[in-house]
Amino acid sequence: MFTGFDLDVIQRSFVYLFRDGMTFTLTLTAIAMAGGIVFGTLLAMMRLSSFRLLAAAAGAYVNLMRSLPLVLVIFWFYFLVPWIGGWLIGASGTVKVGAFLSSAITFTMFEAAYYCEIMRAGIQSIPRGQVAAGQALGLNYWQTMGLVVLPQAFRNMVPVLLTQTIILFQDTSLVYVISVTDFLGAASKVANRDGRLVEMYLFAALVYFIVSFTASQYVRSLQSRIAVIR
Amino acid sequence: MISLNNVSKWYGGFQVLADCSTEVAKGEVVVVCGPSGSGKSTLIKCVNGLEPFQKGEIVVDGIAVGDPRTDLPKLRARVGMVFQHFELFPHMSVLRNLTLAQVKVLGRSEAEARDKGLKLLERVGLTEHRDKYPGNLSGGQQQRVAIARALCMDPIAMLFDEPTSALDPEMINEVLDVMVQLAKEGMTMMVVTHEMGFARKVAHRVIFMDAGRIVEDAQKEEFFGTPRSERAQLFLSKILHH
Amino acid sequence: MKYNWNWGILLDLEPGGSGVYLQYLLVGLGWTLTVALAAWVIALMLGALIGTLRTAPNRWLSRLCTAYVELFRNIPLLVQMFLWYFVLPELLPRALGDWIKQLPPPWGSYVPAVLCLALYTSVRVAEQVRAGIQSLPRGQMMAGTAMGLTLPQTYRYVVLPMTFRIILPPLTSEFLNCIKNSSVALTIGVMELTARARAMQEFSFQVFEAFTAATLIYLATNILVVFAMRVVERKVRVPGYISAGGAPQAGH
Numbered sequence: 001m002f003t004g005f006d007l008d009v010i011q012r013s014f015v016y017l018f019r020d021g022m023t024f025t026l027t028l029t030a031i032a033m034a035g036g037i038v039f040g041t042l043l044a045m046m047r048l049s050s051f052r053l054l055a056a057a058a059g060a061y062v063n064l065m066r067s068l069p070l071v072l073v074i075f076w077f078y079f080l081v082p083w084i085g086g087w088l089i090g091a092s093g094t095v096k097v098g099a100f101l102s103s104a105i106t107f108t109m110f111e112a113a114y115y116c117e118i119m120r121a122g123i124q125s126i127p128r129g130q131v132a133a134g135q136a137l138g139l140n141y142w143q144t145m146g147l148v149v150l151p152q153a154f155r156n157m158v159p160v161l162l163t164q165t166i167i168l169f170q171d172t173s174l175v176y177v178i179s180v181t182d183f184l185g186a187a188s189k190v191a192n193r194d195g196r197l198v199e200m201y202l203f204a205a206l207v208y209f210i211v212s213f214t215a216s217q218y219v220r221s222l223q224s225r226i227a228v229i230r
Numbered sequence: 231m232i233s234l235n236n237v238s239k240w241y242g243g244f245q246v247l248a249d250c251s252t253e254v255a256k257g258e259v260v261v262v263c264g265p266s267g268s269g270k271s272t273l274i275k276c277v278n279g280l281e282p283f284q285k286g287e288i289v290v291d292g293i294a295v296g297d298p299r300t301d302l303p304k305l306r307a308r309v310g311m312v313f314q315h316f317e318l319f320p321h322m323s324v325l326r327n328l329t330l331a332q333v334k335v336l337g338r339s340e341a342e343a344r345d346k347g348l349k350l351l352e353r354v355g356l357t358e359h360r361d362k363y364p365g366n367l368s369g370g371q372q373q374r375v376a377i378a379r380a381l382c383m384d385p386i387a388m389l390f391d392e393p394t395s396a397l398d399p400e401m402i403n404e405v406l407d408v409m410v411q412l413a414k415e416g417m418t419m420m421v422v423t424h425e426m427g428f429a430r431k432v433a434h435r436v437i438f439m440d441a442g443r444i445v446e447d448a449q450k451e452e453f454f455g456t457p458r459s460e461r462a463q464l465f466l467s468k469i470l471h472h
Numbered sequence: 473m474k475y476n477w478n479w480g481i482l483l484d485l486e487p488g489g490s491g492v493y494l495q496y497l498l499v500g501l502g503w504t505l506t507v508a509l510a511a512w513v514i515a516l517m518l519g520a521l522i523g524t525l526r527t528a529p530n531r532w533l534s535r536l537c538t539a540y541v542e543l544f545r546n547i548p549l550l551v552q553m554f555l556w557y558f559v560l561p562e563l564l565p566r567a568l569g570d571w572i573k574q575l576p577p578p579w580g581s582y583v584p585a586v587l588c589l590a591l592y593t594s595v596r597v598a599e600q601v602r603a604g605i606q607s608l609p610r611g612q613m614m615a616g617t618a619m620g621l622t623l624p625q626t627y628r629y630v631v632l633p634m635t636f637r638i639i640l641p642p643l644t645s646e647f648l649n650c651i652k653n654s655s656v657a658l659t660i661g662v663m664e665l666t667a668r669a670r671a672m673q674e675f676s677f678q679v680f681e682a683f684t685a686a687t688l689i690y691l692a693t694n695i696l697v698v699f700a701m702r703v704v705e706r707k708v709r710v711p712g713y714i715s716a717g718g719a720p721q722a723g724h
Contacts, residue, residue, distance in 0.1 A: 067648075067694045069655035072666045072686060079679045083475065132280055133317035137331035137383065138307025147330060151321050170548035176659060184551060197558045205551050212546035 010203050013190040021186030029169045035108035040115025065113035077106035078178050099180045111168050118160050122153035159223045166215050231256045231418050237286035246272050248442040259419045261429040264439035270422045274389050278309045307335045310380030314392040316372040318364040324375050325360040328382050350378040354408050370401025387418040438462045481678040493672050500668035507654040514590035519597025526602045544595040549656050556584040557660040585657035593650050604639040644701040
């Protein structure tokens with residue numbers, strides 16, 4: 001029965017929630033964003049390359065990741081990574097992989113598929129004349145991509161990449177299904193320990209809202225300032 | 231310097247170039263003209279390997295462009311190209327546009343590249359714009375920077391693909407002046423253009439193309455005086471009254 | 473400790489006795505689709521309304537809808553699920569709250585899951601509808617009004633029919649997202665496909681067989697939905713109109 005708000009529970013658990021929970025969430029988001037964008041850009045270049053096998057493989061990976069629920073992918077990597085780790089170091093079974101590493105790998109690999117599609121659109125939006133100009137000066141493929149195409153593609157896609165990162169930030173809450181203590185997990189632990197589900201979950205919702213909303217407002221203001229003048 | 235022998239090219243089933251043969255000697259300025267869709271831009275893009283071709287051969291300074299063993303980036307570094315839409319790199323300053331390929335392809339030091347870049351920028355009359363970005367420059371200024379960018383590579387020949395077609399009329403002359411100066415200094419040039427005034431002034435030969443074929447290939451005086459083909463006569467009569 | 477492959481596990485009886493594992497998983501698919509479809513129907517109606525209202529000339533109305541959209545977009549789906557399942561019954565008047573808590577399983581989990589997913593998805597549908605409406609040439613509205621149609625009539629007969637055709641492709645991917653998002657309901661006890669794959673893994677220890685089966689079922693469902701939507705698109709296509717509407721998308 002609801003006996004009235006007990007805001008004290010939030011105050012008492014504040015440090016735990018933010019020092020343990022939120023740092024996990026933010027670190028995971030940062031790593032998955034960095035890794036995801038790097039791997040995603042690579043996937044995009046593979047998809048756009050003229051080597052059919054490379055393009056098909058990258059396409060298959062991206063389509064697979066985009067067709068599956070994140071919850072299922074989390075379970076997949078949770079069970080798969082220890083086996084792959086064991087195979088890599090030649091052990092006969094599984095290697096114990098910590099919760100953080102498993103989550104980091106999962107989210108990097110999953111989000112890379114989404115970052116790939118964003119970068120692919122970005123690369124394709126650069127006029128072919130730019131590539132021709134780079135080639136005419138004698139730049140080879142990697143130089144043309146690295147010095148001419150990708151810098152421009154990135155600049156143009158920064159708002160969309162950031163929006164995807166905000167979504168990633170919200171998605172990290174799903175590590176709950178493998179009992180990892182991120183911000184939501186921490187809130188849940190406190191809620192169940194102290195019997196204060198209402199306050200804790202409302203507080204968690206509020207925090208997520210403030211972070212996401214502020215970030216998306218920032219992205220909106222960035223959009224107008226960043227376009228490369230053509 | 232540049233020789234094309236029976237070059238043919240198809241886009242799928244459609245033939246864009248049919249048996250094109252011609253030569254450009256060292257120091258010669260050749261103008262290529264013709265109606266839209268005649269294949270003149272495609273032809274010039276085949277010379278530095280930007281476009282592949284299926285039949286025939288193209289040799290630039292002794293190097294076969296169509297040979298799969300040819301190091302194309304190396305060849306392209308020696309042949310300068312100027313595009314219709316300038317294609318300066320918008321995310322780099324003017325100076326960086328000039329030094330990038332010098333450093334990354336020719337291996338020059340940053341200082342060396344800067345010096346060269348500034349010298350050529352002065353030659354095209356744009357020294358004070360060196361730290362600006364292409365977006366801040368007018369079309370004519372961008373195209374002059376593009377010419378300087380190509381010249382920074384110390385090319386043996388220069389290819390121009392309709393360099394003034396995208397410019398407002400008032401800016402065409404500033405670009406043509408640079409090109410005329412270049413021709414007078416003895417640069418080997420192959421220029422796709424509609425600017426017949428330029429052709430009359432500095433071209434040695436004029437090539438007329440129609441529907442993928444070289445229809446007329448004559449010395450300047452002959453071309454403008456008594457062109458042999460009816461098609462060329464028709465073309466000339468339509469454009470010379472501007 | 474090597475992994476023992478046993479694909480035959482799919483044809484073994486599951487501990488609950490309801491059938492073989494494959495059947496068990498397919499029933500899960502049934503729950504996935506039931507949740508997703510129920511949520512989708514609500515989301516479509518609500519989303520169309522809100523998306524339309526956001527383009528309405530009345531500033532207060534569009535501001536209200538913008539607030540609604542921002543609220544549901546900035547809270548993770550899982551957190552919203554918890555709010556519906558744990559928090560809402562506590563905040564409602566005593567009688568209503570108690571009644572909800574008394575709902576027998578599976579309905580006690582099913583109803584909050586559907587409502588949560590419906591509102592979450594309605595926001596995404598609203599964004600697509602809004603983008604679609606705004607991509608129509610302004611002349612369409614003007615033509616409707618010039619003929620004497622009222623604003624609601626113009627929307628009903630001119631704007632919305634075209635909008636929905638334009639946004640069919642992005643709506644298809646929103647529907648697929650809805651199906652994927654239904655998996656989050658496992659946290660509040662809905663035994664849909666992913667939940668059952670997890671259960672199968674726990675009972676049988678055949679991790680990869682269980683999850684591979686679930687993966688293949690999701691992929692097959694995906695392909696079927698895309699195929700079906702293509703048929704629908706072809707049937708409602710307006711001759712000569714190349715659609716380029718829909719909001720540019722990040723996310724999933």
